Amino acid sequence: MSNNFLDGKPFVVTEEHLKLPWAGKGRIAFSCGFCPRQFELGDTVRWVYVESAPNTFVCTEHDGPDVAERFREHWLTVIRPILDRWA
Numbered sequence: 703m704s705n706n707f708l709d710g711k712p713f714v715v716t717e718e719h720l721k722l723p724w725a726g727k728g729r730i731a732f733s734c735g736f737c738p739r740q741f742e743l744g745d746t747v748r749w750v751y752v753e754s755a756p757n758t759f760v761c762t763e764h765d766g767p768d769v770a771e772r773f774r775e776h777w778l779t780v781i782r783p784i785l786d787r788w789a
């Protein structure tokens with residue numbers, strides 16, 4: 703598999719994506735940045751470049767023109783405080 707998804711266009715999850723070792727501590731979990739559900743075969747997913755916060759994948763439900771903006775806010779107010787607490 704190539705890193706085609708880095709172009710930020712929507713793609714459909716294949717078996718190959720699911721074999722990648724992305725889940726786990728210190729890695730990019732293969733799930734939407736807004737919902738905890740891991741992506742499954744056939745899901746449509748988009749990789750989002752986010753300024754001043756980690757990049758993320760997003761599901762179709764949470765995608766939108768302002769998704770990078772919303773994820774940065776979500777990261778700063780929800781995710782990072784949780785990570786800090788467990789650090």
Ligand SMILES: [Zn+2]
Pocket residue numbers: 734735736737760761762763764
């Ligand atoms: Zn989502």
